[in-house]
Amino acid sequence: MRYRQSRLMGVSSDREPNRQLSDRLVEVACRPLPTELGESSMISYHTRNAGDIAESAEEQFEVLRDACGFVPADVALMADSPALVNTFFSACGHFRDEGTFAPDEQQVLLLSNAVANRSEWAVAFHTMEALAEGVEPSAVEAIRQGMLPKNRRMAALSSFTQSVIELRGQVDEAEVAAFQAAGFTSAQVLEVITAVAISAMSNYVTNIARPPLEDAAVPHSWNARELTGF
16 A cells, blocks of 8 residues: 555544653653764764854753763754754654644654655664554555555554645645544644654754664664555
8 A cells, every 4th residue: 555545543532741842852861872974974973062052952852962971973963053953842742742743643644744855864873762662563664665654544644644645735625624534623734734843853854964773773774675555
């Protein structure tokens, strides 16, 4: 089954309390930071300390570093651009704290987006995070292969976000109607767009820079040759 097939599920709306930088963002972002790029990288890439980054991003980096001592590759790469890193932190915080998708559903969205954007770093990272959030391994593997999960709710999320990316937002009325008929709201259509925007920042940065995978993500390495559903 391809991503544009059946979209047939509802979605949980339980969320954590709002925070400037959510605890969940801290947990997701805390991964060992590589110190060197692969040979094909085009961006200077190294560990950023609070003193090396824009003042406006210092608090977020300090929270991450205080929690586990590391930040993930995509965030580290963004540190050279205050506009990008602060936009990313803000978007992630609002998405996680104020959105209506449960943590496992958020990861299905972000993993599906990473596959659609052919981001090898992000697919590995969000595979790790999706499994940690309780997404069924078979659903994760289906998404990695460009297929739909058997779980109808996860299939609906994965299918719709893929359509948004593939069609540059030009989804037709029937697709939106099918998404809403599955129990989603018009506000959740917009939340999918939020996830697409977050993924664009993370996926495009890592696609350009090609950072090595963190050790924890290495078992989940991926490349586009794994896609069978396209």
